[in-house]
Amino acid sequence: MKIEPFEMERMQSTWENVVEINLSESGVEPIPLRELLGDAGRIEAFLDYPAAYSQSNGTPELRATIASMYGDAAPDHVLVTNGSSEANFLAAWHLVEKGDEVVLMLPNYMQLWGLARGFGATVKPLRLREGAGWQFDPEDLKAAVSKRTKAIVVCNPDNPTGSIMGAEQRKAVLDAAEDADAWILSDEVYLGAEREGPRTETLWGTHDKTLVVNGLSKAYGLPGLRIGWLVGPPRTIAALWSHHDYTTIGPTYFSDRLAQIALEPRRREAILARTRAILGRNYALVAKWIDAHGSLFSYVPPQAGAIVYLRYALRINSTELVTRLLKEKSVLVVPGDHFGMDGYLRIGTGPEEDYLLRGLDRIDALLREIKAGRGKA
Ligand SMILES: Cc1ncc(COP(=O)(O)O)c(C=O)c1O
Known part of the structure; x- marks a missing residue:
């Protein structure tokens, strides 16, 4: 398999821990372990956990908790992975064969774009339209899907636009997948990170051939746990588990237990409320900053995720x-x-306020220099 560079991840991997101010992240300020564990008893108990192998598809407790978030799903509908990136990888590896066609929403976190092409598929873009609030035109989907379509790949809420799929678009995806007997692969890692408005509805539960990807990195502010998951039909989940044997075997013992804590229903809601509070507070600062630049920037306010996608x-x-x-x-x-869209910047809005404002000030300074024709441009 020949892979194309995953440009964003390559750049982040190289620089995110080297720069003074990292505004390339799309999640909120991560939760410290002490805060996640909460009381002293739990902290003390955690110190006695063994650095052991854990159940490789996720402990039954964790899979049951995750399943409870998806209607009538049961633990055997769930596979726990190392991050949603591994979940996407396993899904693509299992589904995509040379010569397949894959319809993929763009712009998008480009992992599935690269994977589908790497595994030999022809990728047909389904473009989100800025003029339509970053929604796709259902007619475009109809035109892209055919009997040769193996999978329709969506990211909902979307990265980088922060848009949430409208009801008409959602229906169009379900109808098109049904008509073509295609898989839906729905990356929902920003579900729960809505800035305002109702929680995004998962695509799980209607079309049989659906694989949902999610994890703790974005809406839950726990990227360092590297916990993701797939929800799908039990036979497919069993097949994906065998693929998992060839990648990382399983999640770490510690992360599985910490994920159980994070996803306890009350704790889960408290974490999502924290995320929403950060998004609301920081978005107000960033929107003010953007407005202060007059016509330099144009954008559609993001509905979810700690990101703004600006045209400059x-x-x-x-x-x-x-x-x-x-x-x-x-x-x-x-x-x-x-x-694949020159003329835009994606700025992360999730960090602590002072840090964010310092970053925006530095961006300002460079923009002023560019406008004044100074420096290397
Ligand atoms: C849409 C989407 N999916 C998956 C990932 C990977 O997340 P992780 O592997 O940390 O869960 C990201 C990270 O930015 C993302 O934006």
């Missing part, structure tokens, strides 16, 4: 702009180029 009116390529920010101001954001 400057004659500079997005990778060049981001490279200058990195080198000259030690700030990391994501260039639109990484989503």
